[in-house]
Amino acid sequence: ADNVYIILTARGLNTSLKIFSRAAEERAVKKM
Numbered sequence: 790a791d792n793v794y795i796i797l798t799a800r801g802l803n804t805s806l807k808i809f810s811r812a813a814e815e816r817a818v819k820k821m
Contacts, residue, residue, distance in 0.1 A: 812818045
């Protein structure tokens with residue numbers, strides 16, 4: 790949950806920020 794807060798805060802500060810993520814499970818890819 791901490792990571793989500795950090796990402797949302799960063800996106801709010803800089804809308805052109807590129808965010809890269811990695812899924813630990815195959816089914817999580819659909820939610821990204």
